[in-house]
Amino acid sequence: MGERILIIDDERVILNLTCMILKDRGHVVFTADSAMEGLAIVAREQPALVVLDYMLPEVDGITTLRTIREQFPRTYVVMFTGKGSEKIAVELMKAGASDYILKPFSNQDLIDRIEAVLRLREAELHNIELRQEREKLIAKIANWNSELEQRIDEKSRELEKAHAEILQIEKLASLGHLSAGMAHEIRNPLNAIGLFTQLLQTELANDSEKSEYLENIMREVDRIDETLINLLALQRPTDNERTPVMINEIIEQVIADNQARIAARNINVSTRFLRLPPPLQAAKNEIAVIFSNLINNALHATNPGGTIVAELDHDDTRMFVSICDDGCGIPEKNLNRIFDPFFSTRQKGTGIGLSIVHRSVRDHGGRITVHSEVGSGTTFHLEFPFYLSDNDRQA
Ligand SMILES: Nc1ncnc2c1ncn2[C@@H]1O[C@H](COP(=O)(O)OP(=O)(O)OP(=O)(O)O)[C@@H](O)[C@H]1O
Numbered sequence: 578m579g580e581r582i583l584i585i586d587d588e589r590v591i592l593n594l595t596c597m598i599l600k601d602r603g604h605v606v607f608t609a610d611s612a613m614e615g616l617a618i619v620a621r622e623q624p625a626l627v628v629l630d631y632m633l634p635e636v637d638g639i640t641t642l643r644t645i646r647e648q649f650p651r652t653y654v655v656m657f658t659g660k661g662s663e664k665i666a667v668e669l670m671k672a673g674a675s676d677y678i679l680k681p682f683s684n685q686d687l688i689d690r691i692e693a694v695l696r697l698r699e700a701e702l703h704n705i706e707l708r709q710e711r712e713k714l715i716a717k718i719a720n721w722n723s724e725l726e727q728r729i730d731e732k733s734r735e736l737e738k739a740h741a742e743i744l745q746i747e748k749l750a751s752l753g754h755l756s757a758g759m760a761h762e763i764r765n766p767l768n769a770i771g772l773f774t775q776l777l778q779t780e781l782a783n784d785s786e787k788s789e790y791l792e793n794i795m796r797e798v799d800r801i802d803e804t805l806i807n808l809l810a811l812q813r814p815t816d817n818e819r820t821p822v823m824i825n826e827i828i829e830q831v832i833a834d835n836q837a838r839i840a841a842r843n844i845n846v847s848t849r850f851l852r853l854p855p856p857l858q859a860a861k862n863e864i865a866v867i868f869s870n871l872i873n874n875a876l877h878a879t880n881p882g883g884t885i886v887a888e889l890d891h892d893d894t895r896m897f898v899s900i901c902d903d904g905c906g907i908p909e910k911n912l913n914r915i916f917d918p919f920f921s922t923r924q925k926g927t928g929i930g931l932s933i934v935h936r937s938v939r940d941h942g943g944r945i946t947v948h949s950e951v952g953s954g955t956t957f958h959l960e961f962p963f964y965l966s967d968n969d970r971q972a
């Protein structure tokens with residue numbers, strides 16, 4: 578295929594002759610008889626090849642050669658030199674010429690050398706393109722790799738989280754079974770102690786000192802019983818029949834149940850129902866236990882005069898509830914232990930509340946997370962789906 582070739586020579590005869598020979602071979606030929614004119618044509622036409630005379634008036638051939646090679650690296654240069662100037666020819670090759678042709682030349686020699694350089698040029702340019710392509714591909718692969726690594730990291734984190742959840746559930750399941758069994762066994766003798774204490778109370782109604790001892794015994798019996806009831810609740814309830822439940826009503830009921838404590842400690846409890854969600858298909862008792870525990874914990878954590886806010890919102894598929902207090906907060910080292918059964922920092926706490934909350938939330942296909950800062954307060958965020966997918970449904 579023909580290429581664009583420029584001949585720069587101040588000898589008209591050479592210009593015409595070379596032009597004719599090269600056109601004959603199907604090339605597109607430009608001519609110039611000075612370096613200045615030649616450079617202008619190179620800039621405009623970007624030829625594949627320049628055949629350049631070494632002996633030019635004004636600007637010499639080697640300077641022109643360097644300019645072309647520097648500014649237009651895709652344009653190759655073949656030099657014309659006079660006989661006896663082989664030393665110069667070596668200089669020219671060093672300065673970027675692809676070949677040189679000694680004058681006078683034979684037509685065939687001219688054609689052979691020029692077309693050899695054109696073939697070399699094509700191969701070299703193709704090579705450069707391939708190299709660029711390769712570099713682009715390498716960059717792309719590096720990019721994919723880092724994306725992949727990122728995704729693997731993300732998935733690993735998700736897996737770790739899921740694993741922690743499973744661990745939590747298993748812990749509760751095995752502990753629940755054991756402690757519920759024990760609780761059941763202890764409640765019978767405890768009931769007996771309670772009954773006999775009550776008998777003694779009527780017997781000794783007139784002895785104020787002994788009556789007080791008995792009252793103490795009764796109080797402690799009641800406390801043990803409360804703990805045992807909590808332990809029993811650890812075992813999965815059997816009658817968790819799902820009915821439409823209005824969460825706002827449950828929250829309000831829990832607040833009303835605790836009104837005496839709230840008033841006594843002058844705590845400001847408020848609700849912020851941004852949008853009233855439709856009813857949730859849920860086990861009403863379990864939902865009540867969830868909010869009773871969260872609000873109770875918040876009441877324990879807040880100082881007199883503190884604030885607790887229950888917030889409610891929803892979108893098309895999920896309901897969002899948060900219980901926020903400005904109480905003591907949870908130290909970071911405890912944050913991943915608070916849902917563990919029997920983890921408690923309260924002197925009279927059993928540490929069962931949040932593990933039951935966690936299980937009940939999961940039973941309803943929901944999620945619970947906590948944000949807390951020591952000294953500023955704690956917020957529990959809960960999320961329940963309106964429709965349970967098979968994935969959400971716990972076995
Ligand atoms: N709102 C809160 N602010 C600060 N700490 C909290 C809050 N809620 C929970 N905690 C921390 O988490 C621990 C575990 O709570 P959880 O409800 O499981 O047990 P508890 O309240 O100690 O005992 P109980 O079984 O009687 O509820 C608490 O002892 C407390 O340290």
Ligand SMILES: [Mg+2]
Pocket residue numbers: 870873874926930931
């Ligand atoms: Mg609690």
